[in-house]
Amino acid sequence: MTTQTATAGLQEQGGTDFKKVGVWIASVGIWFLPLLWIDPTTYAVLTVAGLAMGMLIFLTASGLTLIFGLMDVLNLAHGAFFVWGAYVGFSLLNALQQVGWVEGAGAAQSIGSVLLCLLAALVVGGLMGIVLEKMLVRLTYGSHLKQILITMGASLILVEILKVVWSPNDEVVMVPAAFQGSWDIMDVIITKFRVVAIVVGLVVLGGIQLVMMRTKLGIIVRAGVENKEVVETLGYNIRRVFTGVFCAGAALAAVGGTMWSIFKEQIHPAMGEENLIFALIVVIIGGMGSVTGSFLGAIMVGLAFNYVAYTLPPLALGANIMIMAVILLIRPTGLMGKE
């Protein structure tokens, strides 16, 4: 009898898998629709831009979704980590320019300077995450309202401090020489840094998946998303895991900010808030708590934004909100969200 129920369970899964394939084909197919009014060359350029943008949004969204899934915390200060990452990267690039590693630098120096920036952002973001979690977020577990208010307050403070340390105005970011310019592949212009962005996004996705699927830490985090109490009674300090995940999420957001600043070649203090909106949409689309879901969501948002922005610029964000609404109508918990 026991084996019967088990096989029944497996069959059931097989059934949903089949349905899933159909949905997958349909949802991939939709992305070729813009070809009806956009010429193929432009479409290819927009697609690369959209993928790059999606990857960068994913950096912010992955942390947001993990923090929500594990800790049930909606962290509205996530945009602040992002913008701090951007400014740290900007300052470090300025400093590196003094030693000639940025403009007019060789390939190795260019790669080195970007890696240094990412490392600096990682450290700063991570530290900010730990401090924020230990000082403030810890007080708000269990109350969404308090979380939202406190993290929003923290976000205001962090962005204001940023304006004091740097300036409230736009700044131009220098791009390391090796990443300036673009390649021309059969009339398709591909900006070099977009490719870097895609690579970094894929590396981060791979890294997260590796840690989550292959390590003990990953098992603990996934188990914590499902049932915190069981994890605690098995002898793990879930609070420490919380701090760790919050720190990692903040670090990822800061890395995303640095990448974004080089990608856009300019920064301003409100960019964290703007990116947070994208990340929230992505997290809702993907299903709160799912890294894979937010990856898919980020790609969708990045692509849709670029296709629509090319056709009707002011409606680009609106298109993403429409996608979100449609997905919520079909699946109220998002693409990969738990029921």
Place this chain on the structure above:
Amino acid sequence: MESKTMQPTPVQTERENLRRVRFTRPALWVQLVLLACLIAGPLVVPSFRAMDVMTKVMIFAVVAASYDLILGYTGILSLAHVTFFGIGAYSMALVVFHSGQAAWYHIPVAMALAVGISGILAVALAFFSLRVKAIFFTMMSLALAEFVFILGDQWHDLTMGEDGVSFSLPGIFSVNWSDGTFLGAALNGRLMTYYFILVASVLLFIGLVRFVRSPVGRVLKSVRDNEQRSTALGYKTFHYKVLSNVFGSVVASLAGVLFAMWLGYVNPTSVLGIPVMLNVLLMVIIGGMGTLYGSIMGAAFIQVAEAWLPDLQKLAMLLLPGVEMAQRLAERWILYFGILFILVVIFFPKGIVGTARDVIARRKLRLAQRDHQTGL
């Protein structure tokens, strides 16, 4: 049976007592004094700045109270409340602006537009996101707020973009209209607009109070307490949440119409921006969530602070002339705002009115206990 007709039950006694003190309870007097101050204010203190602050307090008290209905009484955290306020403000501005010449009927048309658009939008927002976890609503509302802001900022043909829209009001509300003096104060368009806003915001506020004290308000309270139980009593809790959300949003949009009338100018940052939303949120929390009257306190606190904080900044700069960092810090008043925000949430979660009510309730309890003991 006879004893029932002879002796009123304690419930009936209490009701009778309440009815008897209807016109003598202290809260009523506080309200009347407040109203009298608002009516006499512009006549007694003929300062435009004072009148400006008073008007903004009235309007934002209504916005904050309507937000409290959603946040405090229904337990939904919306970040799009100011969006509805902005829709009202833009309705007023654009109706006049696009018709070229202001006419008296533009005001009711703008109000109808505000109610219609925000009503439909509120229903749609609630329908999409209230069915699942409440947290979805928050995120959806934030996205909506951002979207409407971008529309206001970039749909240049309709909204004039970030430059905003200036317009003049018709008839006796026009800044150019004046007709001698009244009780020593200049009788002009400003004053008439002020009184119009006074009447309208008092009516809106009374509407909110009535809503909260109606059977619907009681159901909302029960939903916050134990939603499953409300459902088992036969209440469709989803409908109640939608109703209160729509009612609150519509009131906010009407307040937006009043705000536009007062300023004669709207732009995206002043009526749609996230900082305005945070302002309103802070008003509700400082005043006390779920108290409605707290909104008046909260609105007064924030508006007064905003009006006179720049003076404080100038003072700080005078006192510390050489320190550049101090000046930069003084400029960033949102920083203090953020700190205040966190401190209030952590240390003063019940707000002014909520804390006051707690103190009064505790004192009553202590008195009752003492009576009980001495009675023995």
Place this chain on the structure above:
Amino acid sequence: MASQAPVVQTKDLTIRFGGNVAVNAVNLTVEPFTLKAIIGPNGAGKTTLFNLLSGQYKPTSGSIMFKGREIAGLDAADRTRLGVGRSFQLTNIFPSLSVLENVRLALQSKARVGMVFWRNYRSYSELEDRAYELLRQVLMDKRWAVEAKTLTHGEQRKLEIAILLALDPELLLLDEPTAGMSLEEVPAILELIQQIKAGRNRTIMLVEHKFDMIMTVSDSIAVLKEGRLICDDSPQAVACNSEVLEAYLGGGVKNG
């Protein structure tokens, strides 16, 4: 005759949670103005059956007729309006509202003025008076003004029954009304149930573990085991049924 139609009639009522069949093809009939007790070991599906009847869950298959009308597709609020009242295993009241308000809200729902938003709720004085009357019935009138969370456990259960009576349901579903009560408090609840039954205008279904209590109050007893209805008979017949005893003493009687 229409009045003789059973109050509740389920046909092949089934609900699955994943692979687990919590209620399995249950055919149950409850006659008007009788008291039917539902017993069975833990995990037998008693509370799940109640959840199906009151609309907290939707059945996977099967039908539920209430006074000859199919209700399986209706939600909990609609069923309450039709006359299905439900008490919960864990005490389920509005903790921060007053005792009177707890009952008044139930009456307000029944009076269908819940959607009124322009009148003061206190202007419906008849609801308040009726609520007080009901509190008197369950001997709780002295406590009308306090917050419900300050009541003792037994008082909260009494309040719950007052709320249930306020809904004026034809069918009362009582899920372990004495659970977690101290032994001194049980007789009062028992008396209350007897009193409701003596009124001859309501049908009661009762989930209870206290076997002696069930034997005295019920007209018939249905026994569930692993989601199946294994017996539905008079109290005397059920008490002698060997399968029932086995179900009660646990799964292993035949092996041990």
Place this chain on the structure above:
Amino acid sequence: MAEPILSLAKVHTYIEQHHILQGVDLSFMPGRATVLLGRNGAGKSTTLRTVMGLTPASSGEITLKGRAVQAMKPYEVAKLGVGFVPEDQAVLYTLSVEENFRLAMLSESETTWARMETIFQLFPDMKKFWRSKAGVLSGGQKQMLAIARAFVNDHDLLLIDEPSKGLAPIVVDHLIESINHIKNHTTVILVEQNFYMASHIGVDYFILDDGRTVHQGLMADLVHDDGLKQKYLGIA
């Protein structure tokens, strides 16, 4: 006489405003399986959860191997060598069986993996479904997993909450067999409504009622005491 491995003295626990444990006194001897009995809502599960620190005691003392643990966090109690099997087959559905076991291992050492061999002998299904998600297991298999999981570490004390809940009789028999095997190495405290299971595992018993200890003794005596069973357990 030996020191008790775990003892509770005048323990009170509140869940929100409900006073669940109202002065529980218990002591458990090492090496003797003990069953906590009592009707629904008597406070049995809460007793285990209070020992684990999941619903902290508001007053009273809990002593584990001579150390006061009432103020400890669940993970600290677990690290002192206490295994806990919660009710309702609390395995992690989205993790594979393998990952469920790896999660439970406090250290993934040679000896731990050696222990797995014994577990596979006791629970052959665990080997069979090693790579499957725990969510696809049947109720009985999930319960097996939850218990087997607690067996991978060298626990001194194992708290098991209603393992038989919702299981078919044949599965219950298998469970009894495997818990009796564990009993030889570890002190077991079992909360159980199923009297058949309780009587086949327990050596000592306690009866709780209304959050208080009302009776205690040897299981062998209780089996024949119909009066007591009727009074506190509602069975005869």
